[in-house]
Structures are given as structure tokens and as C-alpha cells.
Amino acid sequence: MRRRPAGYAPGLVEQxxxxxxxxxxxxLDVNGxxxxxxxxxxxxxxxxxxxxxxxxxxxxxxxxxxxxxCTVLVDGKPQLSCLVLPLRVEGRAITTIEGMAAGSELHPxxxxxxxxxxxxxxxCTPGILLAARSLLEVNPKPSRDEIREALAGNLCRxxxxxxxxxxxxxxxxxxxxxxxxxxxxxxx
Amino acid sequence: xRVVGQPLPKVDAGAKVTGQAVYADDVVLPRTLxxxxxxxxxxxxxxxxxxxxxxxxxxxxxxxxxxxDLPVKFGILPVTQDERALExxxxxxxxxxxxxxxxxxxxxxxxxxDAIKVEYEVLEPVMTIEDAxxxxxxxxxxxxxxPNNIHKLVALEFGDVDGGFARADHVxxxxxxxxxxxxxxxxxxxxxxxxxxxRVTLWxxxxxxxxxxxxxxxxxxxxxxxxxxxxxxxxxxxxxxxDPFAHEIIVCKLAMLTGRxxxxxxxxxxxxxxxxxxxxxxxxxxxxxxxxxxITSMHFRSALDGGAYGSYGVASTFYTGALQPVTxxxxxxxxxxxxxxTNKPPCGPKRGHGTPQPRFAVELHLDKLxxxxxxxxxxxxxxNFVQPMSRTVNWLRVTSCGLEECTEKVxxxxxxxxxxxxxxxxxxxxxxxxxxxxxxxxYWNDMPHSEVQIKVDxxxxxxxxxxxxxxxxxxxxxxxxxxxxxGLEPKDVRLVTADTDSTPIDLGSYSSRVTFMAGNAALExxxxxxAMLVEAVEAGGKKFEDVSFxxxxxxxxxxxxxxVTAGSYTPPKIAGPYKGxxxxxxxAYSYSACVVDLDADAxxxxxxxxxxxxxxxxxxxxxxxxxEGQVEGSVYMGLGEALMEEQEFRKGLHKWPSMLEYKSPTxxxxxxxxxxxxxxxxxxxxxxxxxxxxxxLLPVIPAVNAAIHDALGVxxxxxxxxxxxxxxxxxxxxxxxxxxxxxxxxxxxxYPPVIKVEPxxxxxxxxxxxx
Numbered sequence: 001m002r003r004r005p006a007g008y009a010p011g012l013v014e015q016x017x018x019x020x021x022x023x024x025x026x027x028l029d030v031n032g033x034x035x036x037x038x039x040x041x042x043x044x045x046x047x048x049x050x051x052x053x054x055x056x057x058x059x060x061x062x063x064x065x066x067x068x069x070c071t072v073l074v075d076g077k078p079q080l081s082c083l084v085l086p087l088r089v090e091g092r093a094i095t096t097i098e099g100m101a102a103g104s105e106l107h108p109x110x111x112x113x114x115x116x117x118x119x120x121x122x123x124c125t126p127g128i129l130l131a132a133r134s135l136l137e138v139n140p141k142p143s144r145d146e147i148r149e150a151l152a153g154n155l156c157r158x159x160x161x162x163x164x165x166x167x168x169x170x171x172x173x174x175x176x177x178x179x180x181x182x183x184x185x186x187x188x
Numbered sequence: 189x190r191v192v193g194q195p196l197p198k199v200d201a202g203a204k205v206t207g208q209a210v211y212a213d214d215v216v217l218p219r220t221l222x223x224x225x226x227x228x229x230x231x232x233x234x235x236x237x238x239x240x241x242x243x244x245x246x247x248x249x250x251x252x253x254x255x256x257d258l259p260v261k262f263g264i265l266p267v268t269q270d271e272r273a274l275e276x277x278x279x280x281x282x283x284x285x286x287x288x289x290x291x292x293x294x295x296x297x298x299x300x301x302d303a304i305k306v307e308y309e310v311l312e313p314v315m316t317i318e319d320a321x322x323x324x325x326x327x328x329x330x331x332x333x334x335p336n337n338i339h340k341l342v343a344l345e346f347g348d349v350d351g352g353f354a355r356a357d358h359v360x361x362x363x364x365x366x367x368x369x370x371x372x373x374x375x376x377x378x379x380x381x382x383x384x385x386x387r388v389t390l391w392x393x394x395x396x397x398x399x400x401x402x403x404x405x406x407x408x409x410x411x412x413x414x415x416x417x418x419x420x421x422x423x424x425x426x427x428x429x430x431d432p433f434a435h436e437i438i439v440c441k442l443a444m445l446t447g448r449x450x451x452x453x454x455x456x457x458x459x460x461x462x463x464x465x466x467x468x469x470x471x472x473x474x475x476x477x478x479x480x481x482x483i484t485s486m487h488f489r490s491a492l493d494g495g496a497y498g499s500y501g502v503a504s505t506f507y508t509g510a511l512q513p514v515t516x517x518x519x520x521x522x523x524x525x526x527x528x529x530t531n532k533p534p535c536g537p538k539r540g541h542g543t544p545q546p547r548f549a550v551e552l553h554l555d556k557l558x559x560x561x562x563x564x565x566x567x568x569x570x571x572n573f574v575q576p577m578s579r580t581v582n583w584l585r586v587t588s589c590g591l592e593e594c595t596e597k598v599x600x601x602x603x604x605x606x607x608x609x610x611x612x613x614x615x616x617x618x619x620x621x622x623x624x625x626x627x628x629x630x631y632w633n634d635m636p637h638s639e640v641q642i643k644v645d646x647x648x649x650x651x652x653x654x655x656x657x658x659x660x661x662x663x664x665x666x667x668x669x670x671x672x673x674x675g676l677e678p679k680d681v682r683l684v685t686a687d688t689d690s691t692p693i694d695l696g697s698y699s700s701r702v703t704f705m706a707g708n709a710a711l712e713x714x715x716x717x718x719a720m721l722v723e724a725v726e727a728g729g730k731k732f733e734d735v736s737f738x739x740x741x742x743x744x745x746x747x748x749x750x751x752v753t754a755g756s757y758t759p760p761k762i763a764g765p766y767k768g769x770x771x772x773x774x775x776a777y778s779y780s781a782c783v784v785d786l787d788a789d790a791x792x793x794x795x796x797x798x799x800x801x802x803x804x805x806x807x808x809x810x811x812x813x814x815x816e817g818q819v820e821g822s823v824y825m826g827l828g829e830a831l832m833e834e835q836e837f838r839k840g841l842h843k844w845p846s847m848l849e850y851k852s853p854t855x856x857x858x859x860x861x862x863x864x865x866x867x868x869x870x871x872x873x874x875x876x877x878x879x880x881x882x883x884x885l886l887p888v889i890p891a892v893n894a895a896i897h898d899a900l901g902v903x904x905x906x907x908x909x910x911x912x913x914x915x916x917x918x919x920x921x922x923x924x925x926x927x928x929x930x931x932x933x934x935x936x937x938x939y940p941p942v943i944k945v946e947p948x949x950x951x952x953x954x955x956x957x958x959x
Contacts, residue, residue, distance in 0.1 A: 057207020097207035121659025122204030123423030160824030
């Protein structure tokens with residue numbers, strides 16, 4: 001069942017575990033806050049966010065980079081946190097779902113997802129919200145096909161994607177209206 | 189009505205869009221140990237010895253357990269208690285749990301699993317239905333059931349089937365195969381247990397806290413009052429989290445042994461092997477009809493590939509036969525079903541539980557029958573639609589039925605009747621029905637299937653119910669009903685759900701039962717509460733509507749003391765007078781109709797679905813936004829099963845146990861979709877509501893295949909439809925062979941003599957019970 005490293009022999013792992021696990025200090029900038037952490041070098045960003053920083057809003061569906069569930073933003077671009085080692089993103093701006101709302105004020109995407117029923121079980125929702133936010137920052141008026149393309153790496157098993165597409169479109173409209181009204185600054 | 193019928197956001201939407209919903213793997217308790225499970229690498233083997241000594245010596249390992257620590261068998265159905273949390277005698281599929289470790293961290297637990305030495309005597313695996321029907325080479329998989337590796341055989345006949353065929357102008361036979369598929373929830377199963385003061389508490393991603401509760405009590409040999417099961421926020425089930433699972437029992441046992449909380453989250457690969465998904469089913473169907481398309485008789489046979497354990501399989505077997513007469517009015521019907529054991533992960537319920545397979549077969553079969561009779565398939569089907577307020581030949585009671593209305597909606601909107609016939613473009617039509625909750629409980633008893641309590645104090649309202657919101661929105665439905673009755677908004681109603689310590693029973697989120705059953709229980713409790721509030725307000729010479737809710741609750745609390753009401757729902761006793769009649773009855777059936785429009789390339793076999801129209805008779809949409817969501821999700825999942833999803837094995841191993849290789853539709857694959865909600869106001873549903881979460885999946889799959897036939901003139905008589913199968917069918921047609929791809933024959937199965945059941949009297953009244 002579980003994949004074993006090549007050359008595995010019983011006993012090897014035992015020896016391995018008795019050795020000191022190599023750790024390193026990494027300073028992560030998550031949701032605008034810089035936190036120094038002492039981490040085993042092999043831990044993924046997903047694991048560090050969830051287990052060391054208590055940011056359990058980032059979910060996991062496969063831990064192999066296949067489902068998009070663990071998407072976070074690194075310098076505004078979607079990244080699969082299950083495939084990212086923290087050292088690689090040291091000093092870069094990491095955004096998780098916990099950093100999406102401005103205090104208790106929901107981001108227009110979050111508002112639209114809630115209003116239009118785009119979250120059913122809600123498990124894929126954080127990843128999709130962040131990927132959609134990244135899209136709208138680059139392309140404020142995406143066509144339906146552009147939204148599909150941008151979110152194609154995020155699987156959802158509940159919604160059939162219909163209400164998610166509607167919600168992203170509604171949020172794009174809300175954002176563009178607020179920009180036109182000159183209120184863009186207040187919406188993160 | 190103010191609340192019912194409004195497209196309101198879900199009551200938990202805020203938590204879900206901000207990452208604050210707490211799923212089982214998000215539950216953090218101090219000093220938590222991590223659990224890994226060692227699983228069988230063999231599909232079929234005897235366990236000769238298990239040596240855990242090396243594992244126990246690893247620093248950080250706190251406990252190692254094997255089957256000897258958890259010997260009591262369990263299983264979801266009382267008749268098939270055939271599973272162990274850990275198997276120490278025999279393993280029956282790759283992935284069968286053998287040992288488990290609790291350690292300080294996940295890596296240590298995994299290393300300890302690697303250090304456990306298990307000696308196996310490998311047995312010849314049984315991998316197909318055909319294999320399972322033959323005598324076992326080494327030994328049978330389970331020591332119960334029918335001959336060879338047969339698990340269950342059933343043969344029932346309603347009315348004069350042979351007479352019906354004799355009366356027919358035309359008789360046709362077909363064979364179909366529906367491939368197995370898995371649920372693929374986004375959330376991997378997870379459970380965390382704590383043991384404090386002699387009590388076990390388990391948080392789990394389960395669809396049914398009550399069944400987990402029962403299984404834990406049995407296997408841990410503890411009274412139920414020492415066990416608390418809490419449903420954490422749920423990351424998707426689709427039927428896949430309806431059985432009690434080994435890992436749920438294991439973490440409890442490990443917590444009891446170590447005195448520390450223990451968590452186990454399955455890897456994605458383990459989720460594929462945990463399965464309990466759609467049974468692969470081979471089907472044979474024969475139907476007789478008059479020249480003008482009226483069905484005179486139907487004979488249906490199914491053979492289900494069940495995997496290694498019983499799971500829900502006996503029920504699944506009956507479900508492959510039960511609902512045919514609920515969709516079409518069959519004057520005579522014979523059903524012969526068979527489930528076999530194979531050395532694969534056990535199959536169980538997936539969205540539609542045992543009914544999408546026969547739906548696929550019967551819809552395509554009737555399309556072919558219509559073509560032979562020279563009748564438009566839609567007209568043939570329509571001629572045989574089941575009627576509202578009728579009783580089927582197998583004694584199922586049909587109350588509200590919007591089949592006609594659903595059909596008209598999708599035909600009209602899609603322009604099906606006036607479609608242009610161009611090669612490579614096609615449209616297909618199909619219908620379906622589904623239960624609004626099973627009318628009988630899994631373990632036979634006379635108690636209610638759902639109970640709700642409401643507490644009001646100083647203006648606050650709390651509703652308690654065992655129902656589990658798995659994302660479908662059952663919490664929102666409960667809140668809407670209570671709010672409607674008490675003159676509030678759903679957000680004013682606090683909910684406590686899916687917690688066996690603090691909520692009254694509900695049999696959980698499966699068989700599309702929650703809106704109907706928990707909804708009726710909530711309605712009863714809320715009406716009682718309203719009556720107390722009204723009485724108290726009117727005693728003071730005022731009208732309920734003229735005072736605030738808070739004032740009303742203060743007056744009522746002063747008058748009656750603690751304000752608590754309860755409601756419960758017990759389905760009417762409507763099962764027929766025969767053995768096996770417990771599967772199929774439901775207090776109400778939903779109905780759906782679907783049209784699929786697609787392009788199919790004769791050269792490459794590629795299929796592109798352009799648009800789907802679906803109409804669903806939900807009785808009443810308590811929240812149309814959520815109903816649409818259920819219908820859209822069903823269509824999506826149906827398209828996945830029609831065109832790509834496959835749970836397939838090679839040498840006992842899953843061929844593609846990852847989310848990349850197990851193909852499921854992405855944003856790019858989902859076509860445009862138009863949904864119509866049809867409301868027939870069921871006489872017994874809460875405000876007339878019926879189910880929405882499963883039925884709309886069913887017609888999508890046959891509609892896809894019918895559309896492919898419409899486009900290319902070939903029948904693909906099995907799922908999924910792949911380009912290879914289309915190209916092969918075209919090649920066969922061009923060679924002058926039958927223009928189809930699919931199974932050629934149905935195996936010889938030693939069905940028992942049929943039990944002949946007298947159908948209900950024609951004039952037997954359908955009287956909805958008073959709610």
C-alpha cells in the first residue's frame with residue numbers, strides 16, 4: 001500500500017528515526033505577519049500552515065498536487081502548498097484563506113460564494129476562493145471560459161462548478177462596481 | 189410563507205468561506221498521537237503470524253494493536269456482520285487493515301508500520317463476477333452466502349410475467365454493464381478519539397453518527413452511554429462515509445490504551461481502497477410490449493460485483509430491482525438479483541444506491557424497444573409512466589409524481605422534438621425516480637427515524653437533531669423550518685446537530701432522507717413550540733404576530749416554565765407482504781427528466797457534451813438555491829460516471845488510486861446546465877418537500893448514451909463511454925456486426941425458484957397518512 005523508499009529494508013527506517021531530524025529556521029510571511037519557525041526541512045508548506053501555525057483553513061485532498069484543495073497564494077499567485085517546501089517561499093508573501101477577509105468584512109468573492117451557494121461541503125472552497133482571487137487581480141473581467149481555465153486545477157465534487165462560476169462572475173462585477181465608485185481601496 | 193421557498197444562503201456558509209469550519213482533521217487536542225494503519229498487500233491471503241516487536245521498540249511508538257485486540261465483528265447490516273477493524277486471520281482485499289500504530293508523530297507511526305512483520309499464506313484471488321460464480325480455487329472469500337463466492341441471491345415475481353410476455357406483440361432482450369465508480373470526496377476520511385473519565389469521544393467525517401455509535405459500542409464492548417460520536421464539519425460523502433469504518437474503531441481503541449487522543453487521517457490512496465462505492469453490475473433485461481408501446485411484462489436480472497465484504501450489499505442487491513416499477517407502470521415484473529464476493533474493496537452505497545445501474549439499463553433498453561416498434565422513445569416511455577397516487581406491482585406506494593411535468597419542461601426547453609438530425613450531433617432523453625428516505629430502518633425497529641428537540645429561552649432558539657450536514661444543507665433546512673414556524677429568520681435559530689450525547693436520534697445523511705424525515709420531525713417540534721408561544725401571548729389578550737419573539741418567549745416561559753418541545757418522524761408502514769419488501773418503500777419518490785445534447789466524433793470517438801437540461805420534482809423546494817445545488821451536483825457526478833469514472837483493478841491493485849489518474853470532470857469538462865425545479869407538493873413531505881440529492885443523477889447517464897446513439901448510430905451498452913468503445917462500436921458496425929459495444933452475454937446464475945407475490949388489488953387506495 002504505502003510507497004516505500006527505494007532500497008528499503010526493515011530496520012533502516014528505525015535507524016533513520018534515531019538520527020537527529022535536520023531542522024532549519026524559516027521565517028514565513030503569512031497573511032501579512034512574519035513568523036520565524038524551527039522546522040524539519042522535509043515538512044511541506046501545507047503541513048507547516050496547518051500543524052505549526054494553526055491555519056487549518058487550508059485543506060488537503062491528496063497531498064500529491066492533483067486536486068488543488070491546498071491552494072494558497074504566494075506573491076499573489078496560486079501555489080499548491082502540498083508541493084511547496086517552506087524554504088522556497090521564505091520572504092515571499094503567503095496568503096491563506098484566513099487572510100482573505102478584511103477583519104470580519106468578507107471579500108466580495110467570499111460574499112458571493114456564500115450568497116450563491118457555491119460552497120456545499122466547503123472543503124474545496126478555500127483553495128478555489130484563493131485561485132479566483134488571483135485571477136480577478138490579473139483579469140478583473142474574465143469571461144466564463146477564462147474562469148474555467150483559471151480554476152481547472154481545482155476539483156470540486158459537490159457543486160458541478162455551476163454556482164462557483166456564477167459566484168466568481170458576481171464578485172468580478174461587485175469589484176468592478178466598487179472600483180468605478182472609487183472605493184477600490186477599501187476592498188482587499 | 190416567509191422563509192420556505194426563499195433562495196437563502198446556507199447557515200454555515202460564513203464559516204465555510206472563511207476557513208473556519210472545523211473538519212475532523214482540523215480538530216486539535218493536546219497530546220494527540222498519530223495513527224497509521226498497516227494494510228494487506230495481498231488481495232486474498234491467510235494471516236499466519238504478526239510480529240509487532242520491532243515496531244514497539246521504535247522510540248515514540250505508544251501502542252501497536254492487531255486483530256487480537258479488536259476481535260469482535262461488525263458491519264452496517266445486521267445480516268452481514270463480517271468485518272473486523274483489524275484482520276488477524278484472513279485478508280480479503282489489498283488494503284484490508286491488519287495492524288495499527290499510535291505514535292508521537294505521523295512519520296514514526298508509518299515507520300512502525302513498516303517494521304511490523306506479517307507472514308501471509310497467499311490464496312488465489314477472485315477478481316470477477318464470472319470467477320466468483322465458479323468454485324473457488326483455494327477457498328471462498330467469506331464463509332457465508334450462497335454457493336461458490338455468491339453472497340446473496342434473490343428472486344421475486346409480481347403478477348403474471350409469463351402471461352405478460354405471451355400477450356406482448358414484441359419482446360426484446362438486452363445485456364448491459366455498469367462499471368463501478370467511487371465517491372471521491374474532496375476530504376479524506378479522518379477521525380480523532382479521546383478517552384477521558386472512562387468515556388470515549390470520537391470526532392469523525394461520517395454521514396451517520398448513530399451507526400458509528402452502534403458499531404463502536406459493539407466492537408469496543410462498551411455501553412453506548414460511554415461513547416460519544418460527533419460529526420465534524422463534513423468534506424463530502426456521496427454515500428462513501430455511511431458505513432462505520434475500521435479507522436474510526438481503531439483510534440478509539442488506541443485512545444483507550446494510551447490515555448491520549450489519537451487521530452487517523454486516511455491518505456488519498458487509502459480512501460480509494462476504503463471505497464464502499466458504486467457496485468459494478470452486469471444486467472439482463474427482457475421486456476414485452478404491445479404494438480402501440482404499452483409494456484406488458486418485464487424480467488430483470490442483475491449480478492453485482494460486491495467486493496470482499498457485505499457492507500450495504502444486500503440492500504444494494506434489492507435496490508437494483510426495486511424501483512423499476514416506480515418509474516414505469518409495469519403490469520408484471522420478475523426480478524432476479526445476485527451479489528458476489530470478490531477480492532476487491534467492498535462496494536456499498538454511492539449516490540443513487542443500486543438504482544443508477546438498472547436505470548441506465550432500462551432506459552437504453554426501452555429506447556431500443558421503441559426503435560424496433562417504430563415508436564418515438566419519448567412517446568413509448570410516456571405511455572408507460574407511473575401515475576401519481578398509485579400502487580406499483582411490487583407494492584410500492586407512489587404519492588406525488590411530477591414525471592409528466594418534468595418531461596415536458598426538458599423537452600420544451602431543449603427543443604428535443606424539433607432537433608436537427610445531423611451526423612455527429614445527438615440528443616438523448618431519460619427519466620428516473622428515487623426515494624425520499626428508506627421506509628424501513630437498517631436494523632428492524634418501531635422507533636422514529638428522526639427526532640428533533642427545540643428549546644426556547646429568553647428569545648433564543650436552539651434546535652437539536654442527530655442529522656449530519658454533509659454539505660447538502662440539512663442544517664439550513666432544519667433552521668428554515670423552525671424559523672418559518674416561529675416567525676424568525678434561519679440565522680436566529682441555533683443548531684446542535686450530529687452529536688450522540690446532546691442530540692436526539694436521526695438515522696443520518698443517506699438515502700435522501702433528511703429533508704423529509706428530520707424536516708417533518710422539526711416541523712412537529714416547531715408547531716408545538718409555536719402553540720405554546722401563541723397560547724401564552726393570547727392569554728395576555730394579545731396576538732402572537734403583534735409581539736416580538738422575545739416578548740412571546742418571556743410570556744411563555746413565565747407561564748409554562750422551561751420551554752422545550754420535541755417532534756419525531758416515523759415512516760408509514762407501507763412495505764408489501766413479502767420477504768425483501770423492506771427495500772424500496774419510501775414515504776415519497778422524487779422524479780426527474782433529463783435531455784443531453786452532445787457532439788460525438790465518429791473518427792476519434794471523442795464526446796463533447798454541449799448542454800444538459802434537467803427537471804426535478806422535489807415536491808417543494810424549501811430552499812431553491814440548495815435544491816439547484818443538489819441537482820447540479822448530481823448532473824455533474826452523472827456525467828463523470830457516464831464518460832470517465834472507473835474503479836478498476838489489476839492483480840488486486842487499484843489501477844488508478846489517485847485524483848489525477850482516476851478521471852473526474854473538471855471546470856473545463858462541465859457543460860452548460862439548465863435546471864428546472866418542479867413542485868408537486870407531496871402530501872406527506874414537510875411543506876410538500878421531497879428529496880433532491882440523488883434522483884437527478886440517474887437519468888443523466890442513459891441520456892448521454894442515448895445522445896451518442898442519436899449522433900453516431902451506435903449503442904455503447906456499458907459505462908463509462910470512452911472514445912475507444914465508440915470507435916470499436918463503429919468498426920463493428922462497418923464490418924456488418926451489431927452496432928454496439930458492451931457485454932455479449934449474461935452468465936448462468938443459480939437463482940432460487942422465484943417467490944411469487946400477488947400484486948396489490950387494482951383499486952387499493954393510496955391514502956397518505958396524516959402528519
